[in-house]
Amino acid sequence: MQLALYVMKKILFIFLTINLLIPNTQKAYSDELSREYLVIYNEAIDLINDNKNIQAEKKCDEAIKLSPEEKMGYLCQGIAKGFANKPKKREALKSFTKVIEIDPEFYEAYYWRGVLQFSMRRNHYSKLDRTACSDIKKAYLNGFVYAIDYVNENKAFLRRDKCTGFY
Numbered sequence: 001m002q003l004a005l006y007v008m009k010k011i012l013f014i015f016l017t018i019n020l021l022i023p024n025t026q027k028a029y030s031d032e033l034s035r036e037y038l039v040i041y042n043e044a045i046d047l048i049n050d051n052k053n054i055q056a057e058k059k060c061d062e063a064i065k066l067s068p069e070e071k072m073g074y075l076c077q078g079i080a081k082g083f084a085n086k087p088k089k090r091e092a093l094k095s096f097t098k099v100i101e102i103d104p105e106f107y108e109a110y111y112w113r114g115v116l117q118f119s120m121r122r123n124h125y126s127k128l129d130r131t132a133c134s135d136i137k138k139a140y141l142n143g144f145v146y147a148i149d150y151v152n153e154n155k156a157f158l159r160r161d162k163c164t165g166f167y
Contacts, residue, residue, distance in 0.1 A: 034066070034067065036066060037063055037066050037067050037070065037073075040059055040062045040063045040066065041059075041060075041063045041072055041073065041076060043059050044056045044059035044060045044062075044063065044076045044080065045076065047059060047080075048076070048079060048080055051085070053080045053081070053083070053084035053085070054084070056076070056080040057077065057080040057081060057084075059076075060073055060074075060076040060077035060080050061073075061077065063076060064077065069102065070102075071098075071099045071102040071103050071106055071109070074095045074096070074098045074099045074102070075095070075096070075099050075108065075109060075112070077092075077095040078092045078093075078095030078096040078099065078109075078112060078113070078116075079092070079112060081095060082095075082096075082112070082116045083116075089116060089119070089120055092116055093113060093116060093117070096109050096112055096113035096116065097113065100113070105142075107138060107139040107142045107143075107144040107147070108139070108144060108146075110135040110136070110138045110139040110144075110147075111135070111136065111139035111144050111146050111147045111150070113131075113132075113135045114131075114132045114133070114134075114135030114136035114139065114147075115136070115150065117129075117131060117132030117135065118132045118136070118157075118161075124161070124162065125162075129161070132163070133158075133161065133162075133163035136150065136151065136158075136163065137163070137165075137166045140166055140167065141166055151166075151167050152167075155167065
């Protein structure tokens with residue numbers, strides 16, 4: 001379990017570091033995201049990278065209040081809640097689901113929701129188990145890089161979990 005947590009934190013760090021570029025790129029080409037929103041969002045990402053998830057969660061909430069129709073605030077919230085030292089996994093699932101409701105083709109949210117669900121206690125073939133597999137599969141089949149890496153690094157686990165048929 002410690003190894004899995006270590007790997008998840010390493011993946012999270014890499015993701016968040018790269019993810020900082022996404023809103024800035026969007027801003028360069030679009031006026032959809034306000035400067036204030038980006039400042040708050042980037043502060044939240046910095047806090048997550050510094051493992052200050054409680055403060056990050058508050059910043060993510062600020063971003064959501066500022067622009068509730070924007071998916072990145074909910075993604076931030078899900079990561080802050082779901083991968084903290086004392087995670088709030090059910091709340092994080094709701095945040096990732098909200099991202100997917102806003103943008104059903106944002107495969108990054110499927111990846112994070114699937115990884116989070118696989119980290120939760122679940123019964124085989126339960127709805128949670130099937131959704132975890134389905135989410136990872138959707139992100140993988142749509143070329144989301146972290147999902148591809150996750151599947152390649154966890155094939156034995158996925159086979160044991162009966163999550164197959166796509167690699």
